Every structure is written in C-alpha cells, then in structure tokens.
Amino acid sequence: MLTNRAKPVTNREMTIPERIYLPAIVNGMRITFSHLFRKKVTVDYPAQKREFSEIYRGKHVLKRDDQGRERCTACGLCAVACPAEAITMVASERKRGEEHLYREEKYASVYEINMLRCIFCGLCEEACPKEAIFLTKEIVPSDYHRTGFVYGKEILVEPADPGKRIDVSKRQTDEVLEFKKDMTRQHNR
Amino acid sequence: MTVLIFYKIILASFILVLSLVVAMYSTLIERKVAAFLQDRLGPNRAGPWGVLQPLADGIKLLFKEEFMPNTADKFLYILGPALTMLIALLTSAVIPWGPPVVIRETEYPLQVADVNVGILYIFAIVSIGVYGIMIGGWASNNKYSLIGAVRASSQMISYELGMGLAIIAVVMTSGSLNLNEIVDQQTGFHWNLWRQPLGFLIFLICAFAETNRAPFDLPECETELVGGYHTEYSSMKLGFYLFAEYINMFISGAVLSTLFLGGYHFPFEDRLGLPQNLLALCGFLAFFLKISLCGFLFMWVRWTLPRFRYDQLMRLGWKVLIPLAIFNMLITGVVILL
Numbered sequence: 001m002l003t004n005r006a007k008p009v010t011n012r013e014m015t016i017p018e019r020i021y022l023p024a025i026v027n028g029m030r031i032t033f034s035h036l037f038r039k040k041v042t043v044d045y046p047a048q049k050r051e052f053s054e055i056y057r058g059k060h061v062l063k064r065d066d067q068g069r070e071r072c073t074a075c076g077l078c079a080v081a082c083p084a085e086a087i088t089m090v091a092s093e094r095k096r097g098e099e100h101l102y103r104e105e106k107y108a109s110v111y112e113i114n115m116l117r118c119i120f121c122g123l124c125e126e127a128c129p130k131e132a133i134f135l136t137k138e139i140v141p142s143d144y145h146r147t148g149f150v151y152g153k154e155i156l157v158e159p160a161d162p163g164k165r166i167d168v169s170k171r172q173t174d175e176v177l178e179f180k181k182d183m184t185r186q187h188n189r
Numbered sequence: 190m191t192v193l194i195f196y197k198i199i200l201a202s203f204i205l206v207l208s209l210v211v212a213m214y215s216t217l218i219e220r221k222v223a224a225f226l227q228d229r230l231g232p233n234r235a236g237p238w239g240v241l242q243p244l245a246d247g248i249k250l251l252f253k254e255e256f257m258p259n260t261a262d263k264f265l266y267i268l269g270p271a272l273t274m275l276i277a278l279l280t281s282a283v284i285p286w287g288p289p290v291v292i293r294e295t296e297y298p299l300q301v302a303d304v305n306v307g308i309l310y311i312f313a314i315v316s317i318g319v320y321g322i323m324i325g326g327w328a329s330n331n332k333y334s335l336i337g338a339v340r341a342s343s344q345m346i347s348y349e350l351g352m353g354l355a356i357i358a359v360v361m362t363s364g365s366l367n368l369n370e371i372v373d374q375q376t377g378f379h380w381n382l383w384r385q386p387l388g389f390l391i392f393l394i395c396a397f398a399e400t401n402r403a404p405f406d407l408p409e410c411e412t413e414l415v416g417g418y419h420t421e422y423s424s425m426k427l428g429f430y431l432f433a434e435y436i437n438m439f440i441s442g443a444v445l446s447t448l449f450l451g452g453y454h455f456p457f458e459d460r461l462g463l464p465q466n467l468l469a470l471c472g473f474l475a476f477f478l479k480i481s482l483c484g485f486l487f488m489w490v491r492w493t494l495p496r497f498r499y500d501q502l503m504r505l506g507w508k509v510l511i512p513l514a515i516f517n518m519l520i521t522g523v524v525i526l527l
Contacts, residue, residue: 025494032226032493042230 054170057120057135060113060151061158061166065103068160071132074108081127086117103130111156115140115149125171134168201301204281212435213243215484219435222488250428258421260330269325270422270429276318277436283307284443285369287453287473291465299453299469300369307368308356311444312349315399318437319345322401322408325430326418337417340499341408344398347506348405352395354514355388358521359448372452376459380451387517389449391510396445398506400437403491407499442483443476450479 017023043050052058063071074091092109094102101107124133143149158166179185217232217239224231232239257266287299304310319342326338362384363371375381382389398405409417416422419430446452453472463471497505 025490028493029489032489035228036225038228040225040230041228044230044233 052137054137056137057122059115059136059138059140060118060124060156061134061136061168062111062153062156063132063134063168064158064160064165067100068162069099069101069103070107070157071103071130072108072111073104073106073130073132074111075106075129077127077129078124078133081123082118083121083123084117084119086114086119087124088112108153111153113151113156115151116146131172134166134171136166136168136171196297197301200297200299201282204286204301205278208278208281208436208439209432211439212432213247215435215438216246216431217242218484219488219491222485223492226489226492247428250425253424255426256421256423258330261421262328262330265324265328266421267426269321269328270426270433271321272324273318273321273433274429274436276314276321277433277440280311280314280440281443283310283368284440284447285372285452287476288465288469290469298369299473303367303369306366308360308366308371308448312353312356315352316345316349318399321433322418325422329418329421331421333415333420334418337408337414337420340414341401341418344401344405344407344502344506347503348395348398348510351391351506351510351514352399354511354518355385355391355395356448358385358388358514358518361518361521361525368447368452372447372454375451376454377456378451380449382449385449385517385521387513388521391514391517392445392449394505394510396441397487397490398502400441400487401434402438402487404494404497405502406491406496407502438484438487439480442480442487445483446476446479450483452476452479 065071074089076089076091079085079087079089088110089108089112090110091106094105094107120135122135125135140149158164220242221231221239232242235241235245257263282301283304285298285300285303289296289298291297322341322345323338326334326341329335359371359381360366362381363374365371371381397403401408407417408414409419414420419427422430453476455471455475458468458471461468
C-alpha cells in the first residue's frame with residue numbers, strides 16, 4: 001500500500017439511505033455547489049501569463065565577459081556532457097587583432113544547438129569550465145521547419161551592448177559564486 | 190375583438206422571442222455553470238463574460254455545411270427538427286406568465302390561451318415531443334440515430350406515466366385542470382410543493398427524463414451512440430435540436446413553477462399595495478426568477494450526476510416512480526377524504 005487510501009472490498013447489501021440514492025445525490029450536489037465559489041484555476045493566458053521559475057531552463061545563451069569578449073573556448077565539454085547530443089561546434093584559433101572579440105586563444109567559430117534534440121537538462125551549463133553557456137528564462141519559439149531549430153551563434157551569443165546583457169546570476173550556483181571571488185585563479189581575472 | 194386578437198398576437202410573439210432568447214442564453218449559462226462547477230471560467234472571449242458567445246455559435250451553425258445522408262428520407266429528415274422545435278414552442282401557449290394587465294379598464298391576461306384543460310394540453314403536446322426525435326432518428330438511416338431514437342421514445346413514454354400520475358395528485362388537491370386556478374390557489378407561500386412533496390420529486394425526476402437531460406440523456410449519449418438521434422444532423426438542423434432542448438428546459442421550468450412553486454405569485458404581494466400593472470410586472474419577474482432557478486437546478490444536476498445505465502433508467506421509471514406516484518395518489522385521496 002503506497003498511499004494508505006486503499007479500501008478493502010466488501011459484498012455487503014446497500015443500506016436503505018444508499019438504496020434511496022437521494023442522499024447521495026444531495027451530497028454530490030452540495031459538493032459541486034461548493035465548487036461554484038472556489039478560486040478558479042484558469043490562467044487567462046494572453047492577458048495573464050504564468051510566472052516562470054527564476055531558474056527556468058529555457059533557451060541557451062553564450063555569455064560574453066565584462067569586456068564583451070566571448071567566453072567560450074570551444075573545449076567541447078558541453079557537447080560531451082549533452083545527453084541528447086544536440087551541441088556541435090568548430091574550434092578556431094584567435095588571429096592577431098581579434099583579442100577584443102575572444103577571451104582566449106581558441107574560440108568556437110561555429111557553435112550550434114539543435115533545439116529539437118535539446119532536452120533542456122542544463123548539463124552543458126554544469127560542464128562548462130568557462131561560464132560561457134547558460135540556460136535562460138526565454139522560451140524557444142515554434143517554427144514551421146526543422147532547419148529553423150538549429151540555433152547558431154547569431155542567436156545564441158548575447159549582445160555585446162552592456163545594456164542588453166542577459167542576467168544569469170540566478171542560475172549561478174553558490175559554489176560558482178564562491179569560486180569567482182578567488183582572484184588567484186586566472187579564470188577570474 | 191380585433192384588439193384582443195391583436196393583443197394575443199403581440200403576446201404570443203413576445204413569448205416566442207422570450208423563449209428563443211432564453212434558450213439562446215441558456216447555452217451560454219449552461220457552459221458558464223459547468224465551468225464554475227469545475228473551477229474554470231467558461232467562455233469569456235466573445236464580449237465581456239462571453240455575452241456574445243450565443244450569437245457567435247448561432248452564426249457558426251448557420252454557416253456550417255448542410256449535410257444530408259444519401260439514404261435519408263428527405264421529407265422526414267427535415268420534418269424531424271422542425272417538429273421538435275414547433276412542439277417545444279407550443280407548450281408555452283397555456284402557461285400563465287403573470288397577473289392580468291389592465292389597460293383602459295380592460296383586463297388583458299398574460300396568457301396566450303386560457304384553456305380550461307391546460308394540464309391536459311401540456312400533456313398532449315409533451316407526448317408529441319417524442320415524434321420529432323423518433324422521426325429524425327429514423328429518417329437519418331443510421332444505426333446510432335435509430336438506437337438513440339428508440340431509446341428516446343421508450344424513455345419518454347415510460348416517464349410520461351410517472352409524470353402524469355404525479356400531476357393527477359396535484360389536480361386532486363386543486364380540483365381543477367385550469368392552470369390559472371392552480372396558480373391562484375398558491376398565493377403567498379401556499380405552494381403545492383408543501384402539499385405534494387413526493388409528487389414534486391416525481392415530477393422533477395420525470396421532467397429531467399422528458400427533456401432528455403442528464404442524468405437521463407441516454408438518447409444522445411455521446412459515449413456510446415456518437416450523437417444519438419442527431420448523429421447525422423448538421424448546421425441549423427442540428428441547431429434546432431439543441432435549441433429545442435433548451436426551450437424544453439425553459440418550458441418545463443415554467444410548468445414546474447406553475448404547478449408546484451406558486452407560478453407568478455410571490456410572498457406578501459397583497460400587502461405591498463402595488464398598482465395592478467406593477468403587480469403584473471413583479472409577478473412576471475417572480476415567475477421568471479423561479480424558472481431561472483429551475484433552469485439552474487437542471488444544469489447543476491447535469492454537471493453533478495453521471496448518466497444512468499439503460500436498465501437502471503427503465504427500472505427507476507417503471508418499478509420505482511410509477512408505484513411511488515400511485516402511492517402518492519392514494520395518500521392524497523385519503524387525506525382529501527378525511
């Protein structure tokens with residue numbers, strides 16, 4: 001018994017109130033009537049949207065650092081961690097004069113996530129050693145074609161404009177925040 | 190004389206429009222009641238609180254494709270819904286809607302036809318009601334329709350007996366078949382409901398069965414019979430069937446209030462000292478309120494109780510309600526004799 005709600009079955013005759021059936025009807029109608037005044041569960045959708053959790057796992061974002069450089073170094077750990085095999089990337093070497101674009105010497109020239117394969121588990125985020133990929137509160141919109149669901153860097157990388165940065169602080173774990181304070185690490189400099 | 194005929198025509202058309210509008214909005218109210226009983230909101234997109242929903246539904250039904258099965262009997266196929274609608278509307282003729290109105294010292298009764306056998310008339314019309322369903326189900330040439338129609342006819346015939354016997358007890362206490370007289374005996378709170386509680390209960394149950402409403406909606410029984418007798422109907426013909434159900438509901442609410450709930454009488458009406466015409470208006474509103482409460486009861490029951498199984502339905506009709514109604518008659522007779 002998992003719920004303790006199981007009732008043993010008996011074959012007894014119905015009692016007279018049960019056979020008259022009216023008390024049961026009245027009781028049922030009392031119950032339905034009480035529901036008339038209950039709070040309605042309907043969310044009046046277009047007018048009123050259900051609140052997302054602060055740490056909702058939606059569309060990914062590829063973060064830039066404070067100076068607007070892409071954090072991703074194309075190490076491929078996210079692709080390895082991905083249980084749905086939704087992530088592919090092509091690594092390239094940073095050329096001279098691109099230091100303001102890419103944080104490290106290696107970067108992802110192509111970074112694609114197939115949103116139809118993605119299960120939004122967040123393991124890529126956990127695997128990332130560079131705090132480059134995060135899941136956001138945004139939803140992946142629907143489309144008419146499958147090809148439209150392979151998101152490249154033009155969608156995933158966050159805007160360089162500091163005003164348009166995507167806030168992911170809610171998804172950063174306490175351990176990460178603690179780690180970021182450690183200025184002896186090269187990662188945090 | 191011409192004035193009277195003119196007046197009757199106006200009154201009849203007013204009642205016709207009233208029944209149609211009430212039936213129209215009953216569909217919305219039914220959906221709203223259903224929604225509220227299930228913790229939902231119900232239709233609220235068309236106009237505020239969905240008040241335009243019935244219009245939208247009507248327009249939709251009008252513009253739907255008129256489909257008629259190849260093998261259907263064309264004449265009967267069209268006759269079915271027409272007859273159902275006609276009969277649903279006919280019953281309202283003898284119902285007294287309010288105290289008489291006085292215009293230039295002439296009394297105008299708020300009743301289209303003051304038939305002295307009003308109850309008999311209602312019975313006659315209600316029992317024709319089964320023809321619309323039977324003909325429609327038969328003419329569709331479809332097994333589901335036919336089964337639905339057969340169910341409807343046997344159900345309505347069975348429950349008419351119980352209903353009739355319950356009314357006989359009312360007629361015995363009031364000593365009249367005239368609806369006006371029956372209403373006038375129920376001034377204040379002297380409703381027939383207190384004199385005939387058992388009769389009221391039997392009549393109520395039979396009214397549910399007669400209007401094919403849940404828990405007795407076996408004729409349309411969508412879980413087993415697709416749509417029952419109106420499976421093959423589409424567009425406004427289907428609309429007529431669905432509409433007729435709501436008109437029937439409205440009319441049975443009216444009959445129920447007339448026979449058992451004091452009709453257009455409301456408590457303390459003689460003490461208010463209202464002028465006759467205002468009294469007529471208040472009486473009409475009181476009557477309408479009673480009908481609305483009956484309508485709400487119909488909906489409330491529909492969204493509470495599951496459908497009966499067919500053998501249970503027949504057992505309830507023949508083995509429970511009819512003996513009970515006869516017993517009720519007996520008791521009434523004994524009480525009157527003493």
